[in-house]
Amino acid sequence: MRIPCPTCGPRDLREFTYIGDALRSAPALEADADTWAAYVYTRRNPRGEHLEYWQHSHGCRQFLRVRRDTATHVIHAAACVGPHATEDEA
Numbered sequence: 749m750r751i752p753c754p755t756c757g758p759r760d761l762r763e764f765t766y767i768g769d770a771l772r773s774a775p776a777l778e779a780d781a782d783t784w785a786a787y788v789y790t791r792r793n794p795r796g797e798h799l800e801y802w803q804h805s806h807g808c809r810q811f812l813r814v815r816r817d818t819a820t821h822v823i824h825a826a827a828c829v830g831p832h833a834t835e836d837e838a
């Protein structure tokens with residue numbers, strides 16, 4: 749699988765680190781232990797198009813939001829996220 753880094757161009761998967769599901773958000777700090785346990789230990793396993801965070805850890809080190817089909821590994825979009833992001837494509 750190749751991920752199209754907006755800064756470096758298409759690069760091999762081995763240059764990237766999977767960060768996590770881009771659709772999840774942490775519960776409120778005052779949430780109960782069961783809510784936090786579910787957040788930390790429970791993962792979805794979606795089939796089809798999905799938004800994920802990746803880091804180009806062996807390249808420009810940018811964090812990316814990638815829209816990827818988890819069944820076919822086709823990447824539909826990738827965009828930088830964070831304070832240096834210039835556009836929002838994914």
Ligand SMILES: [Zn+2]
Pocket residue numbers: 753754755756757804807808809810
């Ligand atoms: Zn890069």
